[in-house]
Amino acid sequence: MEIEKILKITSNLPLSKGVVVNLIYTACIVNKELNIVLKPYGISLQQFNVLRILRGQKGNSVTLATIQERMIAKMSNTTRLVDKLKKKGYVQKELNKENKRKIDITITREGLELLDKIDTLINSAEKKIISSLTDYEAYDLIRLLEKIRLIAD
Structure with a gap:
């Protein structure tokens, strides 16, 4: 689902904002899923x-x-x-x-x-998180995220 629909934004986001909002939103989902696994262990x-x-x-x-x-x-x-x-x-x-x-x-x-x-x-949760991606898509996502991280260098 598009991030605008998820967040109930009525206008299209500029490309840079759309990418950043998608990254942050997705990172929150990943954190939530992993924290669910860790919570019983305190x-x-x-x-x-x-x-x-x-x-x-x-x-x-x-x-x-x-x-x-x-x-x-x-x-x-x-x-x-x-x-x-x-x-x-x-x-x-x-x-x-x-x-x-x-x-x-x-x-x-x-x-x-x-x-x-x-x-x-944790390994099972990580596999579940990326289960909708093919191996090719997963490697491509890693490549693209690495490219974005170049701003940190």
Whole structure:
């Protein structure tokens, strides 16, 4: 359905506004679908992203700056996200041995177990989200989104 009908806009949007509104609206739908999967586990999409970043370190610790750099949503308050995950027992924090102003963060066994439970559900949700696209369309969409992101460089 056209975005104008969905949002009950009576006039045609200029092309640039139509593209941006469609992107934002679709991103909200994707976030909603993924958050539905995560809600029973008591974590947000941003917290899930932090856990996946930490899992990717294969037991090595990273600093808050490294996590922030690798976050999908760059405006997230990484310190707050990590503190919430620490309270839940999914991460641990320690002072960096070389630089006492930095904090080293690692994922705990509980955090890894949580990701093991969630991974299959997230993978299924992601497949459902793009189920109306052919493989060719999915690759084309990735290509087009990458092209739009060039403005960030």
